Amino acid sequence: MNWKSIKKNKYYQFFSNKYVLISLFFIVWILFLDANAWFTSHYEIDKQIAEKEQNAAFFRKGIKRDSARISQLSTQKGLEKFARERYLMKKQNEEVFIIEHPDSVKHKENE
DSSP states (O other), X not given: OOHHHHHHOHXXXXXXXXXXXXXXXXXXXXXXXXTTOHHHHHHHHHHHHHXXXXXXXXXXXXXXXXXXXXXXXXXXXXXXXXXXXHHOOOOTTOXXXXXXXXXXXXXXXXX
């Protein structure tokens, strides 16, 4: 195959056209090389979407946990249990004894 036969080839004529070369360069630049390139920007957007979906799942779990806690506190018995356990409240004429195990008590040297 000599140079004249290559120049007569229809693919060579098409791709050697300056408008086609500039268009191909522009397409490669837009898809791969630009700061806002199509492939890289979609990769970053996909990462952000995955992160937002993880955040949404985390907050949905928190909402379920909080709504279960609210439903538990909506009854008088549940509210009383919460106050006794959390704030060490007691009824009148009642004594409360708090039992602490030595391994659960915080000391200054192991805080």
